Amino acid sequence: MSRYKNQYIVTAYIYDKRGRLLSMGRNSYTKTHPTMVRIGSKVGFRNQEKTFLHAEVDAINKCINLDKAHVIEVFVYSERSNTYCKSRPCPICSYAISKAGIPFIRYRNRKGNIIQVKVKK
Ligand SMILES: [Zn+2]
Helix, strand or coil: CHHHCCCEEEEEEEEECCCCEEEEEECCCCCECHHHHHHHHHCCCCCHHHHECCHHHHHHHHCCCHHHEEEEEEEEEECCCCEECCCCCCHHHHHHHHHHCCCEEEEECCCCCEEEEECCC
16 A cells, blocks of 8 residues: 555636636545545445545535536646656546536546546436
């Protein structure tokens, strides 16, 4: 478990249609999060290491006007390699984003390009 500690810094930002920031979240490696466990069991995730709080779920939890949410943006930064890495939301976060009714996900891919995709219902 310790090999995952602080390896990645993940931040998620939720914006409305006009690009105004509604909420910001970041991942945490300090403790297992109940929302992550609950959704994890729904989507068939049994890996306990993945039940730490993810940035997307943190941003959703903190967002007080989710009805205005238009896009969630995710950045993953690897401290070890000093690079951006693959940062598509995991199945748990994808489920949470879909349930929260956020229509689009924007993330930075391996090549550093920003991609926006429609969230599957
Ligand atoms: Zn996730």
